[in-house]
Structure formats: structure tokens, C-alpha cells
Amino acid sequence: xxxxxxxxxxxxxxxxxxxxxxxxxxxxxxxxxxxxxxxxxxxxxxxxxxxxxxxxxxxxxxxxxxxxxxxxxxxxxxxxxxxxxxxxxxxxxxxxxxxxxxxxxxxxxxxx
Numbered sequence: 001x002x003x004x005x006x007x008x009x010x011x012x013x014x015x016x017x018x019x020x021x022x023x024x025x026x027x028x029x030x031x032x033x034x035x036x037x038x039x040x041x042x043x044x045x046x047x048x049x050x051x052x053x054x055x056x057x058x059x060x061x062x063x064x065x066x067x068x069x070x071x072x073x074x075x076x077x078x079x080x081x082x083x084x085x086x087x088x089x090x091x092x093x094x095x096x097x098x099x100x101x102x103x104x105x106x107x108x109x110x111x112x
């Protein structure tokens with residue numbers, strides 16, 4: 001399952017990267033994910049790249065918790081992450097404001 005998440009997220013990220021432009025090169029952020037039934041993983045943004053790593057990050061800005069179906073809907077661009085959060089389908093602990101960067105990745109593709 002994590003390989004599927006990695007493949008889908010990196011596909012979305014690489015498409016969004018073209019639309020976001022140079023701003024993405026300044027991101028130096030780590031977000032922890034806790035998905036029901038999966039091992040924890042985190043996404044690290046650095047120097048314009050994204051890396052998905054199994055385990056827990058000691059320097060995560062925020063932790064996002066959700067069910068696998070919610071994550072899949074977000075990755076498939078069927079569900080806006082903000083809507084998932086507002087409807088209680090996703091919990092965010094830590095610096096919620098920093099997660100706006102994650103949302104931006106999906107938002108620029110949903111606007112096509």
C-alpha cells in the first residue's frame with residue numbers, strides 16, 4: 001500500500017511542481033502521516049523534491065491522520081484536503097497552517 005501511496009503522491013507532486021514554479025524550491029518541510037492500517041510514514045520536501053519515508057519523523061511540522069479511503073480520494077483528486085479536514089475525515093495536529101503547502105499541491109491540479 002505504501003508503494004501505491006508513494007507512486008500516486010509523486011505523480012501528483014511532479015505535475016503540481018510545474019504549476020507552482022520556483023516557490024516549491026524554497027519548501028523545507030516535513031509532514032507526518034498516520035493512516036489507519038498502515039505503518040506511519042512522512043513526506044519530506046527539500047530543494048524542490050518530495051521524498052516519502054517509512055517511520056516517524058522527529059521534525060514533522062504537523063501530523064495528518066485519516067483512513068486509507070480518504071487518502072486515496074485526496075490522491076485521486078476526488079476530495080479536497082481542506083474539505084476532508086473540515087468534515088472531520090482528517091485530523092491534523094501540530095502546525096495546521098503549514099499544511100496549506102500540502103493543499104496547494106492538490107489545489108493547482110484540481111483547478112485545471
